[in-house]
Amino acid sequence: METIDLRGVSCPTNFVKAKLALEDIETGTTVEFLLDDGEPVKNVPRSLKADGHKLLGLKENGGHYVLTLEKGED
Amino acid sequence: MADAKIDLKNLKAGGFIKERGKDLFTVRLRVPGGRMSVDRLSRIAAVAQKYGKGFVHLSVRQSIELININFSDFDAVVAELGEDQQKVASCGARVRVPTACGGCEYNPNGLVDTQKSALAVDEKLFGTDTGHHKFKVAFAGCPFDCPKSATNDVGFQGGVWPALDAAECISCGLCDKSCTVGALGMGEDGKPVFAADKCIYCGDCLKVCPTGAWKSAKEGYSVRIGGKWGRNPLVGTLYATFLPEERVVDFIGSVLAWYLEKAKGAGRVRIGDIILREGTASLLDHLRRDFADYVLERTILPQVIDTQLPLR
Ligand code: SF4
Ligand code: SF4
Ligand code: SF4
Numbered sequence: 015m016e017t018i019d020l021r022g023v024s025c026p027t028n029f030v031k032a033k034l035a036l037e038d039i040e041t042g043t044t045v046e047f048l049l050d051d052g053e054p055v056k057n058v059p060r061s062l063k064a065d066g067h068k069l070l071g072l073k074e075n076g077g078h079y080v081l082t083l084e085k086g087e088d
Numbered sequence: 089m090a091d092a093k094i095d096l097k098n099l100k101a102g103g104f105i106k107e108r109g110k111d112l113f114t115v116r117l118r119v120p121g122g123r124m125s126v127d128r129l130s131r132i133a134a135v136a137q138k139y140g141k142g143f144v145h146l147s148v149r150q151s152i153e154l155i156n157i158n159f160s161d162f163d164a165v166v167a168e169l170g171e172d173q174q175k176v177a178s179c180g181a182r183v184r185v186p187t188a189c190g191g192c193e194y195n196p197n198g199l200v201d202t203q204k205s206a207l208a209v210d211e212k213l214f215g216t217d218t219g220h221h222k223f224k225v226a227f228a229g230c231p232f233d234c235p236k237s238a239t240n241d242v243g244f245q246g247g248v249w250p251a252l253d254a255a256e257c258i259s260c261g262l263c264d265k266s267c268t269v270g271a272l273g274m275g276e277d278g279k280p281v282f283a284a285d286k287c288i289y290c291g292d293c294l295k296v297c298p299t300g301a302w303k304s305a306k307e308g309y310s311v312r313i314g315g316k317w318g319r320n321p322l323v324g325t326l327y328a329t330f331l332p333e334e335r336v337v338d339f340i341g342s343v344l345a346w347y348l349e350k351a352k353g354a355g356r357v358r359i360g361d362i363i364l365r366e367g368t369a370s371l372l373d374h375l376r377r378d379f380a381d382y383v384l385e386r387t388i389l390p391q392v393i394d395t396q397l398p399l400r
Contacts, residue, residue: 063300
């Protein structure tokens with residue numbers, strides 16, 4: 015599974031980077047994003063959901079979050 | 089200017105405030121909710137340019153004030169502003185122009201349409217003579233309460249009652265972390281547990297939930313009554329929750345009716361001081377007649393903030 019590390023990237027750049035990364039990925043593929051705690055984890059997952067991707071999981075992992083999602087239709 | 093013909097009804101409508109200089113007045117223009125079309129703004133700018141001193145002042149209650157207007161220009165100013173669409177604001181013992189934050193239309197925090205409420209109140213109640221003292225109304229879109237609604241005679245604060253659809257929850261724990269008042273915890277099953285008595289209706293759980301598992305069960309205004317600022321500040325207290333937006337005008341009407349009756353003979357006294365004298369039960373009972381579904385069982389008196397002599 016592809017992992018996109020967005021740690022250290024602040025809002026809203028992290029969301030824009032996530033969008034760009036998803037452009038190169040096939041619909042239906044599962045990807046993982048690493049997000050900082052705080053504003054990033056509060057904002058990025060729901061913005062990606064609003065863009066039509068399916069959220070599969072969001073777990074805390076030693077100070078940051080791992081978001082798993084399935085890419086939606088383009 | 090003995091021959092100047094001044095239409096005194098313009099003066100009585102209020103909004104003309106005497107300045108220091110001879111013959112000079114400030115003209116306060118109403119801007120309910122602080123929103124103004126760009127067309128009106130340009131028109132005001134043109135009038136200010138022609139009759140004022142090159143600047144305007146934005147009042148703390150969101151009105152635009154034209155400064156240094158000579159009283160002999162009143163009629164021309166009113167005419168050129170376009171009287172029908174740009175009425176001057178009120179002063180004195182009247183219902184003032186309501187203030188409001190941006191509300192839910194474009195502000196991501198907003199839970200209710202404060203702008204719509206401010207316009208409705210402005211249209212229906214603006215300038216109503218209270219017979220006693222000024223009467224201020226404010227609308228906040230959420231419990232962040234940037235407009236400080238509880239410092240108004242009646243203050244409205246948008247709120248939402250959260251309900252969980254557990255099937256959509258992916259157990260991330262973000263809602264628990266975001267709830268600043270401790271109304272949420274995580275249960276053994278990995279789903280959030282809701283402590284209703286601690287909830288302040290802020291909607292942070294709805295906003296943060298990445299899957300939309302938290303839904304709005306109901307929305308509306310938390311209403312606080314009896315606030316004011318100035319020399320003897322009072323903070324208004326909670327009388328109703330989840331008041332629907334479309335009942336706001338009637339609710340204020342009902343508060344005004346109680347105020348007018350109880351303040352008879354009391355002179356220039358704000359509603360908060362009348363509540364301190366009468367107690368809260370009478371106002372609660374009065375409001376319950378028409379708003380039983382929203383009015384609380386009990387509340388506390390307006391809270392005195394002794395900002396002047398804290399060591400007294
Ligand atoms: S009260 Fe809430 S909705 Fe209104 S401006 Fe403040 S944060 Fe935004
Ligand atoms: S609405 Fe606000 S206070 Fe109530 S549970 Fe959600 S986050 Fe907590
Ligand atoms: S934020 Fe949503 S998905 Fe996460 S634990 Fe709370 S309800 Fe479940």
